[in-house]
Amino acid sequence: MSSTAVPPPVTRLIDVLSRLPGVGPKTASRLTYFLLRAPDELSIELSEAVGQMKALTRLCSVCYNITVDDPCPVCSDAVRDQKTIAVVEEPLDVLALERTNVYRGVYHVLHGAISYVNGVGPEDLRIRELVSRVEAGGVNEIIIATNPGLEGDATAMHIQRELAKLPVKLTRLARGLPVGGDIEYADSVTLMRALQGRSDM
């Protein structure tokens, strides 16, 4: 990218974009040249949106989701069931649960999962804060909604131990066949979980 055929402001944007996850040098070039050809407004808006997002947001002091106001609209919503807390790894998981339109409880965002390979221990996550929330009382159920994998499972087990002595119901999202999936192509672990978790018809 150091060719004289590429001016420095273009190289710079390609370099920055390449640091985003899932964006390699080729995608970064493609996006950059797209922006060059697009109307100026798009670049201006993108520049502003990126610049302002961090400045205008923070973490909710109750659930640690990203928010403008603290506490966040979910935590301060009297209509929602404040006694049920879904524990998720990332803010994006909150979005996914909100999209179901069936969950009416609140959240607790851990900001990661326990991963000894990546050097992430329980103390790096918002687990202490979750325990405090439960200790403060008024919580009926904790729905552990960590990802269905090694790290999510390790995190779930750790939380289970931490909350064992507290008077709260602990549940976990069901494992099984994804809706619209095909048994023929299901991996054996998923199929095993689907069998174990089978329900009466």
Place this chain on the structure above:
Amino acid sequence: MSSTAVPPPVTRLIDVLSRLPGVGPKTASRLTYFLLRAPDELSIELSEAVGQMKALTRLCSVCYNITVDDPCPVCSDAVRDQKTIAVVEEPLDVLALERTNVYRGVYHVLHGAISYVNGVGPEDLRIRELVSRVEAGGVNEIIIATNPGLEGDATAMHIQRELAKLPVKLTRLARGLPVGGDIEYADSVTLMRALQGRSDM
């Protein structure tokens, strides 16, 4: 994305990112939440890089590639062969040719290809400017390096007609099997071209 769980500055960035090519709502969310968790410097740098790129660059008045200085470093490079012009569709194609490290001529960027389906005619491209460049004299060879497809071919044929009366050699990039490719998986048109263009060993 209108859920109360997503603050407006976050929704805004997701929306803007979704307007980039190849970036759907899911990728846009992923990139946005990555930026939220990344150090502030990355957001600041991205914001600046996007904002400045368009302000600092323009099109070279000779070859129409993107540049800071006009004429661009390639067009003003006395060491390069200014008598050989590679005609490409996009600035990214210049990059690709530069990466070969064998091409020492200059460029002419058309900024598109003729596509009647998309309403792009010859007058929308920098073809007139190419003809003027050749008419001005001093050009020995035009290497047509448009994409090997319907639109690139239509563009190449149009340029061929436009330059027919001028004393300039016209060549085109070879078609054939991509290096590292597999004959078994080559499409029949490519294989046909590879056969037609076979060379003595």
